[in-house]
Amino acid sequence: MNTSPSDLCARKLCIDLKQGFPRHWHRGDAFRSMYFNALSMSFPVGEQAFIDAVRAGLELLPDNPEHNSLRVTVQQFIAQEATHRHIHGLYNVHLEKQGLDNRWQHWATKRVDAARANNMHPLTMIALTAAYEHCTAVFADCTLRYDNWLDHAEPKMQMLWRWHAAEETEHKAVAFDLYQTLGGGYTRRALCFAYAFLLFVVESNAQTLLNLWHDRSLFKLRTWWSMSTLALGKNGMFWRCTLPLLRYFKPGFHPNDDDNRELAEQWLTKNAYIWEAVRRPATQDNRGAINAMVRAVAP
Numbered sequence: 001m002n003t004s005p006s007d008l009c010a011r012k013l014c015i016d017l018k019q020g021f022p023r024h025w026h027r028g029d030a031f032r033s034m035y036f037n038a039l040s041m042s043f044p045v046g047e048q049a050f051i052d053a054v055r056a057g058l059e060l061l062p063d064n065p066e067h068n069s070l071r072v073t074v075q076q077f078i079a080q081e082a083t084h085r086h087i088h089g090l091y092n093v094h095l096e097k098q099g100l101d102n103r104w105q106h107w108a109t110k111r112v113d114a115a116r117a118n119n120m121h122p123l124t125m126i127a128l129t130a131a132y133e134h135c136t137a138v139f140a141d142c143t144l145r146y147d148n149w150l151d152h153a154e155p156k157m158q159m160l161w162r163w164h165a166a167e168e169t170e171h172k173a174v175a176f177d178l179y180q181t182l183g184g185g186y187t188r189r190a191l192c193f194a195y196a197f198l199l200f201v202v203e204s205n206a207q208t209l210l211n212l213w214h215d216r217s218l219f220k221l222r223t224w225w226s227m228s229t230l231a232l233g234k235n236g237m238f239w240r241c242t243l244p245l246l247r248y249f250k251p252g253f254h255p256n257d258d259d260n261r262e263l264a265e266q267w268l269t270k271n272a273y274i275w276e277a278v279r280r281p282a283t284q285d286n287r288g289a290i291n292a293m294v295r296a297v298a299p
């Protein structure tokens, strides 16, 4: 089942990040706060790379009416990711003020620059995007589905993470559909997923450890207890994420095999007071307006 353009809408999140948030915003828990912070640190560079990859993919898409629907869906994907990278940029400014050091952005920038310098094939860039989108979608599902992933966290941080999770859920198939439409095959997508997933595990853990070091909470017993319960406790990552992540290796897999868009819809409906639609679902006619909005939130 492919994503149709009517499914996607770019939204502005109406929360004030200028006032910042507490250092241990996740129910006073250093590990959980620093883990989520690490993920946020990766988004501005990562999501810009996804935008660039699918934009390059659009250039390769034959200009025929059969692809109009995918074309506008990709535009709306770009609009959603552009708003995410913008708000996580504001989030990360505050982390810097708290004394954290975002190394992940430099690791990611170096990789993206190297890929460009070596003229990496656009399909590989899209396959990597689809792979990261799958990791994000699995985490997003858990964030929306299991209350204890964010329970008792600072309310505006719960809103931010669940808004992002809802939109990731909505657009989880877009890069994958573009990859397949451009003729991308199984081997490339499986290899790219293995590479992206390993990199994600290593870099997310390295950045979290670094954050804990700067937070002076690395050597506290409760930090390590929190890490074990996040992985192995009730609805822990190990139990809830391992199989869904590995399903990506199944030949014939499609992100919407597990159609959880209702979960996103429910959250967005229940919390409609916290967001504004920036642009309603894309059409061929409003593509120019969407591009203008994307440029407005670009760095």
Ligand SMILES: [Fe+2]
Binding pocket: 047, 080, 081, 084, 085, 164, 168
């Ligand atoms: Fe995103």
Ligand SMILES: [Fe+2]
Binding pocket: 081, 133, 136, 168, 171
């Ligand atoms: Fe995404």
